[in-house]
Amino acid sequence: MTAEEIKDEIRNYVTTTIIQNKGLTITDSTALITEGIMDSISTLKLVDFLENRFAVSFEPHDVDRENLDSIDLIAAFVAAKM
């Protein structure tokens, strides 16, 4: 799986599951946690999705703004884990 494919899947998940119909427009660098778009529960649901979809394993301390604040960061983190 290429980095771009990973990013596409993540973007698709964030748009359909987290953003839904909230009327927000985001880019790959939008700060999802910092801006309050993702709360702790949607973050954990994202982690659940990432673990199942990309067969990676997360540790509690991985669930952090540093790794998951934007689509760019999430994709890079997943790619590094794979």
Next chain:
Amino acid sequence: MRSKLKYILYFGLLFFIGYAIYKFQIEKSFNLISVYLLTVIYSTFILLFKADSRKYQPLLFLLCLFVMYGYKNEDGFFSFQLIPFLLLLAGFAIALVTFTSSLSYRNKKIFLIVYLCSLASVYFFTSEASHELTFLPFVLGSFFMFRSISFLHELKYLKKPVPVADTINYFLLPPNFSMPLFPIVDYKSFISSYTGITPAAIHRGTLLICRGVFQLLLYRYIYHEVIIPFTEIQTATQLITFLVANFLIVLRVIGAFHIAIGLIVLIGYNIPELFNNIFFATGFSNLWRRTNMYWRNFMIKIFYYPIYFKIKKIGIYTALFISTFVCFFITWFLHTYQWFWLKGSFPVELKDALFWGSFGFLVSFNTLYQQRSLDSGGTPLQLPFPAIRQAIAGLFVLLVMSVLWSIWTCGSLKDWWNLMHNISNISFSGIIKLLTLALGYIVIASIYHYYELHKNFRLTGIKQNKDKLAIGAFVVFISALIIINLILPKQNRKLYRAHIYPILSEQLNKADLMVIDNGYYTNLISTNNYCSQVWINDSDIGRNWTKYITNHTTRPSNDLRLTENVPNAEVKFKDVTYTINEIGLRDIMYPKTKPDSCYRIIVLGGSYECGNGMNDGEDYISLVEKELNSSYVATRNDSIKHIEIINFSANGYRLMQRLYEYKFIAREWNPDAVLLFIHTNYSIRIVNYLERLVYQKFTIEDDYLNKVLKLRSIKNGDDGVTIRDKLGTYADSINFYGAGSIAKIAKQDGAIPFVVYLPALKDTRTKRDDDFVATICRNDTVDLIDMSDVFKGMDETKLFLSDVDFHPNKTANGMIANELLEKIVAQQSAFHLTLTKK
């Protein structure tokens, strides 16, 4: 040039805020003004010399430590307190050297446990012997109790080394000195937030401090003007107003935390926001997201995620629910842990569990419900007027939280349950009042939510200028308060004393004064609650003489007096010696048999007459005795008399206890005159006495009292509110009986009874108090020594023993002594004495 002008304006504003903090005594008990001014001056210097704030922050910390604990202000003099200063310095140094050393993570963890245990043992082993050492766990605990946990947690996962200065600065946060309850600043966020003292930092810091000061003043308004003592709550309207106001006083924490964050931003660390308009939360999970975000992030990072990852195999929703719920129970435990460091006690109470359990359940349920709705995939129904709907939801959350909060902050579940009974007493006008208040909230909240919903699209003019508008409004508001504070005392002193002075100074409200006065049962706003001003009094052992003395010199008496002084007790506290003689009096020893040459006066009183905070022989009773004998020649029936004034007062004695002290003990000393001291609020104080009395196991050997208890069905286990309700007007009847009995016994024994009316300093003297005293004197034909104007025209705050103990200080004792002496001389014929000046 323009930027220089901007700096001047900002620092001008910061000093103006400093003046407001000083003038309005904001967080005075914890000396906020010193820490604030030092921080602002420090920032000014760093900016002027373009220095690296990161390097010099420990210097600011040391200055604050020196001011807070190096010097102690006593009677207007400064005296160096080297030992506390050095002990604290050593405590900080040991922890910081270890944390920044090359020790392994495991060893640092062990060190932290040993360090905290050692500090805790100071509380355990010094609580009775010496309160002077409790500052050690209090200060070091408040600095290290949570930040060390956050630090060690992050240390494990750090990817790159952190500058030592950042770690040291993280622990040495100066505002923590004046805010022992401090937000849990996250280590990782802190070390990445350093920006230095920039214009943006000064701008943001100033705004945060303005917000904090405004919130603390608003808190004071609610605390003094809206909250009423729970014993006065009779209707549903009063109850609901009380519950909501009681929740709103969380503004105290919010305001203090905003000032704390503002000061940290001012010294160069641009840490994130902490609260987000919690009173406008639209759901319970939304409230949890808006409330103390530092705490929430700490919980999520340290507990929530690890718990979730451990149990996620059982299914995502079940795991989410369980993790959230467990986290709330941990929050409960950690609040108790926090109180241990701040108060030295570890209160584990059912009501706390009930509050956190209920709140946890509501948040978990709300969150899962929202997630399930989102997962169902359907498009949310677009209903009209979203801002109004959110405001109505906010009102619901506010009301539910107010009820939950009242459970948490009440003295006991029984008190809370009794209070709730008032809900059935509702009137039409009450409903209209409540609906008006609800409508007011909905209008304000709708405007807020409308702005929130549309902030990306409209109102850009307001958005761009909102900081300037906020600062402008703040300056106008504070200036108006300063002007009112200057003018009103001269124009309308009564209005100023009743409504403005309490808000513009650090005072206890009527409800909290009752907490202090009546002991545990009126403790509706629990002292375990930082929002309550009582907490300051309760925690400030070092300045609360009466609390200390009562603990050390009184004991249960197993008779109708309930307590008595401990014979031969001697307490040395704050350079003052307080001695009880061998028969249990705060006085010198007198022979029981009265010599012929002696005119003997007996004093029946309470803590005022005991002279708490005064050295032996310096209380007003002793001063009057000394002055009468040294400056006057007393004669009775042509023979010269030496005057003895024997003080049979004890801390906490109510009127009935004074009766029994006299009836069973003092009358045997064969007095010529009896001075019964009466202060204020007796009808309330009798309730407290009866509650304690019916709790005792011994037989109540007083026919009148037994009759009243039986008639009003007052029994063992009744709490204060029940007794108050059952007693009704009998409260006054019992007091009249008490005072009347003293007069009757005195007359039977050939002594002359007097009532000395001396309204307590802190109490608001009412017509009811005046009438009460007048009725006693009229009914029992007792002479009155009226001392009600002794403090007239004086600033009461200068007469308190300390800002947490409202008994008369040395000046006030001197004033009372002079006035009492004058009155005795003026009324000498009533004493059947002739007093001639030597």
